[in-house]
Amino acid sequence: MIEFLSQPWPWYVAGPLITLTMVLLLLAGKSFGVSDTLRTTCAIGGAGKVSDFFDFDWRSQAWNLVFVMGAIIGGFIAASWLQQPDPIPLAQATVEKLQALGIENPGEEYLPDEIFSWEGLFTLRGFIMLVVGGFLIGFGARYAGGCTSGHAISGLSNLQLPSLIAVIGFFIGGLIMTYLLLPLILTL
Amino acid sequence: MKKYISYLSIGVLFGIIMTKSQAISWYRIYEMFRFDAFHMYGIIGSAVVLGVISVALIKKFSVKSTEGTPITFTTKNMSIPRYLIGGTIFGLGWAMAGACPGPIYTLLGNGYSVILVVLASALLGTFTYGLLRSKLPH
Numbered sequence A: 001m002i003e004f005l006s007q008p009w010p011w012y013v014a015g016p017l018i019t020l021t022m023v024l025l026l027l028a029g030k031s032f033g034v035s036d037t038l039r040t041t042c043a044i045g046g047a048g049k050v051s052d053f054f055d056f057d058w059r060s061q062a063w064n065l066v067f068v069m070g071a072i073i074g075g076f077i078a079a080s081w082l083q084q085p086d087p088i089p090l091a092q093a094t095v096e097k098l099q100a101l102g103i104e105n106p107g108e109e110y111l112p113d114e115i116f117s118w119e120g121l122f123t124l125r126g127f128i129m130l131v132v133g134g135f136l137i138g139f140g141a142r143y144a145g146g147c148t149s150g151h152a153i154s155g156l157s158n159l160q161l162p163s164l165i166a167v168i169g170f171f172i173g174g175l176i177m178t179y180l181l182l183p184l185i186l187t188l
Numbered sequence B: 001m002k003k004y005i006s007y008l009s010i011g012v013l014f015g016i017i018m019t020k021s022q023a024i025s026w027y028r029i030y031e032m033f034r035f036d037a038f039h040m041y042g043i044i045g046s047a048v049v050l051g052v053i054s055v056a057l058i059k060k061f062s063v064k065s066t067e068g069t070p071i072t073f074t075t076k077n078m079s080i081p082r083y084l085i086g087g088t089i090f091g092l093g094w095a096m097a098g099a100c101p102g103p104i105y106t107l108l109g110n111g112y113s114v115i116l117v118v119l120a121s122a123l124l125g126t127f128t129y130g131l132l133r134s135k136l137p138h
Helices: A002-006 A011-027 A036-044 A058-081 A092-100 A124-144 A148-157 A161-186 B002-020 B026-033 B039-060 B081-097 B101-109 B115-135
Strands: none
Touching: A011 A148, A011 B002, A011 B039, A036 A058, A036 A124, A036 B101, A036 B115, A058 B002, A058 B101, A092 B026, A124 A161, A124 B081, A124 B101, A124 B115, A148 A161, A148 B039, A148 B081, A148 B101, A161 B026, A161 B081, B002 B101, B026 B039, B026 B081, B081 B115, B101 B115
């Protein structure tokens, strides 16, 4: 069983399980939207004093913080007991493109070590990708009113046109970054 | 308390799915935006198709939550600039950091402590949005 679970899960297993995650939360009376936890954390930190956007009863959102606490534990369980030794089977074209951009071992770990490590943080490209990248995620998710879970999964499942527009935006931004900006940033 | 154990358990399930499907991998997001593999499209696509069916069934049969209240869905207010501009900014960050909020938390559990920097920056971004909100087109 553990051996079976330790293999990488194909998309047709992972996708339906994500739907299950959303449905379980709905059955528990909640809605699936991870980026809301960022707003809640700001509220807990006292951001309500400077912006009424954070002036709400964060206790009503405590369930979501417990949910993401679970996600952290889930990541730990998977890394500790369901680990796979093999590299990520990336498309050959992706591997070659990344090697040309100076990423040495694409797919060997989940993240490129040159960038996503404490040493990497103190390089120009690492600093930009972690700090600016994180900022854009937090700013954009709240501006758009949701992230991948809230819009692409929950919103599209409920046939919300605003969510479709947001997802189109996700791709516009993602494609600009991938094709125009990352080649410059990665070779800094 | 019992409720919180169920939220925690659903979160654990989610973290394991995100890890084992490799959706937490920066490489998988890069590969997706380059259209080099079907993997991420399969994950999101199948989740959405089944999600549409699930939500329709919940509505059709007026399914109640475990708390006994009807499951409700909020209709989002229509706006083009808000979703398009906000979405584009999010997409820029998603492709750069290679993780959306769910994977950010999951990666922490996987032991990538430097992701704390991404999380802190995301909190700062959220806070900044809160400060500028009234000045932005919505």
